[in-house]
Amino acid sequence: MKAPLSPERFESQAAEALNDTQLQDALQKATGLFAEKRGAAVDACEEWDSLREHARLIKEHTLLHLDEYLENFAAQAEASGVQVHWARDGEEACRVIEDIARNANATRLVKSKSMTTEEIHLNKALQVAEIDPVETDLGEWIIQLAGETPSHIIAPAIHKSKEQIADLFVEKLAIEPTTEVEELAATARKSLRRHFAEADLGVSGVNFAVAETGSILILENEGNARMTTTLPKIHIALMGVEKVIPRFADLAVFLRLLPRSGTGQKITTYQSILTGNPRPSDEEGPNQIHVVILDNGRTGMLAKAVTRQALNCIRCGACLNVCPVYQQVGGHAYGSVYPGPIGAVITPQLTGIEKTSRLPFASSLCGACRDACPVGIDIPELLLHLRAEIISRQSRLSARIAFRMWAWAMVKPWRYSLSTNLARAFPFLLPVGRWKVNRSFPGLAPNSFRKWWKDSS
Amino acid sequence: MRVSLFVSCLVDQVRPEAGISAVKVLKQAGCDVSFPQGQTCCGQPAFNSGHLPEACRVASSFLEVFADAEVIVVPSGSCAAMISHMPSLFAEGSREKELAEAIARKTHEFSSFLVNNLGVQNLGARFAGRVVWHDACHALRDLHIKSGPRRLLAEVEDLELVNWSASDACCGFGGTFAVKHPDISVAILDSKLKELETLGVDAVASGDAGCLMQIEGRLDRQRSSIQGLHLAEILASR
Incomplete structure (x- = not known):
């Protein structure tokens, strides 16, 4: 059996991904297509830059008054009949959801796509509690069948080809072999309809939570979130504390940014605005609505402006699609729930740097993520901030000595000349071994620029 | 215009012909080019690797060398960008931060300097x-x-x-x-x-x-x- 993915093994997981030709093909096609569609949608939106800045300011304001807006949201939601729960961490959130299920004798559960439920490993916890969760987003359902984890924030099965999905369906669902997309989708629909009809409980995520009205918003393209939140008698929505926005009118900004950034759509096929109002038991629709508000490390990011900005994230996945590293290694290489540039900056902050210290270094600092981000997160700035924090706490002695020596040489021109001339005489002193694995190294020039300057003046 | 050239350690040691060419082009464009001899590196390798104390030391020495420059031209986008980040390395209100801000303002990447500051396009x-x-x-x-x-x-x-x-x-x-x-x-x-x-x-x-x-x-x-x-x-x- 393969070892479970871990952020501690970024290098080996990335190497594996680079050697997987099928994965390379799938990644290139999918990220290319997403980035292209996003580019076209953004180009067609004249006020894009002002929308982004507006969104960033709303987020910044909200995060600086997060306690107030969360309390407003909770009060409004409760006034509309929603039961609000607060969870300090993932374990607490899982326990809240298990308890709701247990109290209602619910064992059959459908889920719509939610990265936050992935973050708290809800499915695992539910299975331990003998509750059977069924993912209903097509991509999520595919990877649940395959026993895998999402490799992209909005396209969880991005790493799989049509053929692999067909093989999976043949193996797990005993269908006739086919690679017709319509037939595969029909297979999924047939299987999922049954689960929707039988489910006691629906769990969803939240894209935005409006403090002013207590409403939650869910954007999707398949209709499965609409069904998850309206068919079962109990609906539980899980949200991170950062999902709250002050006013209903603020949606006018975010609803234009998110679909364009995520899939290049002007608008998603379904936009569900749910404002409490549970129905009596004999009517259609849920008679219990719960919202679980999760911290799980988020409030620890509020103190500094540089770390706080990561809470602006609306989980569109645009930074993944444009990231040269993600494009090559895919999501599983990161070994964390959230992959790519945004994953590399939020994972260490949510779970601590001890086991995630490799992630902030998995970037060429090209800045494409910053340009693509619809809410103005300066991801390279955050990567640099985290690198410095990691180095100050756990750098290897050899690296520290190397950089001390380097700085010693660089602060005085005579030491600089001495060391560069030494390296010129003894090229093996240059720490470029791994460069030469796949590239020629020019070596130092026989004569430096400064020598030319001196000689010619 | 009096231009102080920061060639960058990489150009100095690995690709001197880029620096030599930059001097020729700047002179051709009418600049009086100088090469402050104390220069080494801008500190970017340490800055990008998270070794901030070392980046600060090297950046400080860079700032001293270029303190009196009128205009600094750099034949490298990444070194010019590093110089623009330098103020973030130093404490609010410190002399070094002030100096870093002043130097960041008068530093230009090579092509940008030619096009935007000198207004030249055709250099023959x-x-x-x-x-x-x-x-x-x-x-x-x-x-x-x-x-x-x-x-x-x-x-x-x-x-x-x-x-x-x-x-x-x-x-x-x-x-x-x-x-x-x-x-x-x-x-x-x-x-x-x-x-x-x-x-x-x-x-x-x-x-x-x-x-x-x-x-x-x-x-x-x-x-x-x-x-x-x-x-x-x-x-x-x-």
């Missing part, structure tokens, strides 16, 4: 060949340098600037990233270079010696005849 250069431009990430995304180098190249006699769909894609260099993650670094580059052989070009030009070392190193390993050239080298050729 002649280079026979088909050339693609590589937008170095820090020049493109930190300093927003995009049209300037293309305008300069378009004026070079006999040079054909070929459109390259991957011109703004990262080359995978990223400083220490290229050595820390050599396989990912080259996978990124190979994906960028995929289309290059079909374009029938003679050279890839860029404004950053780091990117050029990466691109040339790979092309050379693949026995390609395409060479790498710094913008200054093209603008200085006759």
Whole structure:
């Protein structure tokens, strides 16, 4: 059996991904297509830059008054009949959801796509509690069948080809072999309809939570979130504390940014605005609505402006699609729930740097993520901030000595000349071994620029 | 105009011809060029690797060397971007922060200085060949340098600037990233270079010696005849 993915093994997981030709093909096609569609949608939106800045300011304001807006949201939601729960961490959130299920004798559960439920490993916890969760987003359902984890924030099965999905369906669902997309989708629909009809409980995520009205918003393209939140008698929505926005009118900004950034759509096929109002038991629709508000490390990011900005994230996945590293290694290489540039900056902050210290270094600092981000997160700035924090706490002695020596040489021109001339005489002193694995190294020039300057003046 | 040249450690030690060419071009454009002898490195390798105390020491020494400069010109987008980040290294209200801010204001990347400060485009250069431009990430995304180098190249006699769909894609260099993650670094580059052989070009030009070392190193390993050239080298050729 393969070892479970871990952020501690970024290098080996990335190497594996680079050697997987099928994965390379799938990644290139999918990220290319997403980035292209996003580019076209953004180009067609004249006020894009002002929308982004507006969104960033709303987020910044909200995060600086997060306690107030969360309390407003909770009060409004409760006034509309929603039961609000607060969870300090993932374990607490899982326990809240298990308890709701247990109290209602619910064992059959459908889920719509939610990265936050992935973050708290809800499915695992539910299975331990003998509750059977069924993912209903097509991509999520595919990877649940395959026993895998999402490799992209909005396209969880991005790493799989049509053929692999067909093989999976043949193996797990005993269908006739086919690679017709319509037939595969029909297979999924047939299987999922049954689960929707039988489910006691629906769990969803939240894209935005409006403090002013207590409403939650869910954007999707398949209709499965609409069904998850309206068919079962109990609906539980899980949200991170950062999902709250002050006013209903603020949606006018975010609803234009998110679909364009995520899939290049002007608008998603379904936009569900749910404002409490549970129905009596004999009517259609849920008679219990719960919202679980999760911290799980988020409030620890509020103190500094540089770390706080990561809470602006609306989980569109645009930074993944444009990231040269993600494009090559895919999501599983990161070994964390959230992959790519945004994953590399939020994972260490949510779970601590001890086991995630490799992630902030998995970037060429090209800045494409910053340009693509619809809410103005300066991801390279955050990567640099985290690198410095990691180095100050756990750098290897050899690296520290190397950089001390380097700085010693660089602060005085005579030491600089001495060391560069030494390296010129003894090229093996240059720490470029791994460069030469796949590239020629020019070596130092026989004569430096400064020598030319001196000689010619 | 009196110009202090910061050549960068990479140009000084690995690609001196880029620096020599920059001097020629700046003189041609009417500048009085000086080379402050105390200069070494801007501190970027340590800054990008998270070794901030060392980055601060090297940046401080850079600031001392260039404290009296009127204008600083750098034939590297990433070093120019590093200089623009320098104020963030020092404490609010410190003398060094003030100095770093003043120096950041008077520092210009080479192509940007020619186009935006001197207003020159045609420097009488002649280079026979088909050339693609590589937008170095820090020049493109930190300093927003995009049209300037293309305008300069378009004026070079006999040079054909070929459109390259991957011109703004990262080359995978990223400083220490290229050595820390050599396989990912080259996978990124190979994906960028995929289309290059079909374009029938003679050279890839860029404004950053780091990117050029990466691109040339790979092309050379693949026995390609395409060479790498710094913008200054093209603008200085006759």
